[in-house]
Amino acid sequence: MTRIEMATGWTHKLDAELGHGLDELFEDNLGPAILGDARHLVPIDTGRLLGSLDKQVDHSERLPVLQVGSFPDGDGEVPYAAAVELGFNGEESVRAHGRRDPRTGKEQNVRAFTRHAHTPEQPYLRPALYQERDI
Numbered sequence: 001m002t003r004i005e006m007a008t009g010w011t012h013k014l015d016a017e018l019g020h021g022l023d024e025l026f027e028d029n030l031g032p033a034i035l036g037d038a039r040h041l042v043p044i045d046t047g048r049l050l051g052s053l054d055k056q057v058d059h060s061e062r063l064p065v066l067q068v069g070s071f072p073d074g075d076g077e078v079p080y081a082a083a084v085e086l087g088f089n090g091e092e093s094v095r096a097h098g099r100r101d102p103r104t105g106k107e108q109n110v111r112a113f114t115r116h117a118h119t120p121e122q123p124y125l126r127p128a129l130y131q132e133r134d135i
Helices: 010-018 021-041 048-053 081-086 125-129
Strands: 051-057 067-068 089-096 096-098 109-111 113-117
Touching: 021 051, 021 067, 021 125, 048 125, 067 096, 067 125
Parallel strands: none
Antiparallel strands: 051 067, 089 113, 096 109
């Protein structure tokens, strides 16, 4: 196993060891591996959270930053992504909506209301991130 110490010029040593740079490592190896594991582990109800999972490499800093997680879709942010990953215990607002009564099949209007919710965590990003990987 090769050891690389993070010292002055470490990015050049990493480039030499890998045969490519951080961009390629993030885009071609590490990003797809973490994203694939997250997609495999995410709990699926409607599929929206699964569909929002993606990766990107941010080049706005001195070094590139790999971001893997839930990104906005056509309906905007997926507001419950963090609650699924970390769990949630507290008050939540439910907006007014229509629903079909499962017994009668009739459409019903539900007024907006607040309720106490306790959602246990269902981690999918952290286990994907913490996998030991050969790169």
